[in-house]
Amino acid sequence: MFIIKSNPLLRNNYHFLFLVLCLLTASSCDDGNIIVTTFDFDQDTPLSLCQQDDTNVLYYINPQTNEAISFQFSQGDFSGTFIGLDTSLTLTVDINSSNVITYRKLSDQTNGNEYYCQQVPPSSPQVLEEFVSTTGGTATLFISIESQDDNDGVPAELEDINGDGNLLNDDSDGDGIPDFIDTDDDNDNVLTISEELEAVDDNGNVISGQYVDTDLDGIPNYLDADDDGDNILTNNEDLNYCEDPENPALNPTNDVNVDGIPNYLNNTETGSVTINVVKRNTITRAFITQVVFNDITFNNQSNAESLTFSVFTMGRYDTTQSQNLPFAEGIISEDEAGNICQ
Numbered sequence: 352m353f354i355i356k357s358n359p360l361l362r363n364n365y366h367f368l369f370l371v372l373c374l375l376t377a378s379s380c381d382d383g384n385i386i387v388t389t390f391d392f393d394q395d396t397p398l399s400l401c402q403q404d405d406t407n408v409l410y411y412i413n414p415q416t417n418e419a420i421s422f423q424f425s426q427g428d429f430s431g432t433f434i435g436l437d438t439s440l441t442l443t444v445d446i447n448s449s450n451v452i453t454y455r456k457l458s459d460q461t462n463g464n465e466y467y468c469q470q471v472p473p474s475s476p477q478v479l480e481e482f483v484s485t486t487g488g489t490a491t492l493f494i495s496i497e498s499q500d501d502n503d504g505v506p507a508e509l510e511d512i513n514g515d516g517n518l519l520n521d522d523s524d525g526d527g528i529p530d531f532i533d534t535d536d537d538n539d540n541v542l543t544i545s546e547e548l549e550a551v552d553d554n555g556n557v558i559s560g561q562y563v564d565t566d567l568d569g570i571p572n573y574l575d576a577d578d579d580g581d582n583i584l585t586n587n588e589d590l591n592y593c594e595d596p597e598n599p600a601l602n603p604t605n606d607v608n609v610d611g612i613p614n615y616l617n618n619t620e621t622g623s624v625t626i627n628v629v630k631r632n633t634i635t636r637a638f639i640t641q642v643v644f645n646d647i648t649f650n651n652q653s654n655a656e657s658l659t660f661s662v663f664t665m666g667r668y669d670t671t672q673s674q675n676l677p678f679a680e681g682i683i684s685e686d687e688a689g690n691i692c693q
């Protein structure tokens with residue numbers, strides 16, 4: 352009746368505790384009447400999130416065992432994400448009467464969203480056994496970025512300009528945003544996805560890994576702030592930047608003269624305006640929040656039984672978010688600039 356897992360290092364230490372509990376109260380452990388709690392959660396347990404006002408509930412219901420774990424806590428701005436260029440964020444929450452962990456063994460399967468995300472919890476399934484945390488101990492919410500990419504057409508490894516394996520220390524345009532998450536690597540207001548076109552040879556065949564370099568200065572267009580080499584920065588060749596309501600501002604690609612070539616790629620067109628605002632840098636990031644409790648005690652709600660865990664790993668909450676990354680000081684994004692056409 353006790354389940355000993357094959358890899359105890361990855362499991363919570365409930366088995367040992369429960370064995371000790373049973374050794375101390377041997378008569379109640381072999382009578383077949385008690386419900387054996389397993390607390391079968393680990394770092395890969397997939398948690399979901401409900402939010403209402405300033406209260407969050409992270410939860411999981413195991414569809415095989417009908418074990419339900421939830422962590423309700425007050426933290427108004429919790430989203431499982433963070434902004435900025437840090438790679439992780441740790442939140443520590445005290446366990447008390449407002450921040451509560453609840454373990455339940457349910458009589459039947461249920462949908463976790465319906466069970467935890469309604470004002471009035473459903474009356475079924477029944478709660479066969481319930482443990483609730485007491486005051487004391489902490490929850491650690493370790494939020495980290497699982498993946499992020501600018502999806503700008505240039506593979507991340509090619510955006511490791513200095514080739515040292517660290518993507519965070521390559522910032523070609525010095526705007527504070529590393530190339531691998533910079534959607535406009537030269538800050539010329541032509542997004543890299545529009546500039547990273549692979550070069551073709553005289554027969555029209557793509558030259559793999561070599562990008563178009565209009566002015567043949569050795570710098571591919573997506574890293575070249577003056578693409579046609581006429582000494583007018585590409586962002587300043589956007590002469591129509593506030594003239595055409597059908598076309599968004601800050602887009603040099605739509606400034607086309609009669610030959611069909613945008614001014615920024617035509618070195619005979621040298622008209623210039625001063626534009627000191629750059630397009631916002633939007634990327635999608637995937638985050639993981641690992642939830643671990645330390646030094647917590649649960650009380651069984653129907654008897655005097657209590658369980659103490661020095662470390663209790665609840666699981667992980669995964670989420671993605673589209674974010675505008677912050678620029679270095681002195682760089683004005685269109686979000687900060689307001690109406691640039693006034």
Ligand SMILES: [Ca+2]
Nearest residue numbers: 524526528533
């Ligand atoms: Ca940059």
Ligand SMILES: [Ca+2]
Nearest residue numbers: 503530533536
């Ligand atoms: Ca980039």
Ligand SMILES: [Ca+2]
Nearest residue numbers: 537539541543
């Ligand atoms: Ca660009």
Ligand SMILES: [Ca+2]
Nearest residue numbers: 577579581583
């Ligand atoms: Ca130019």
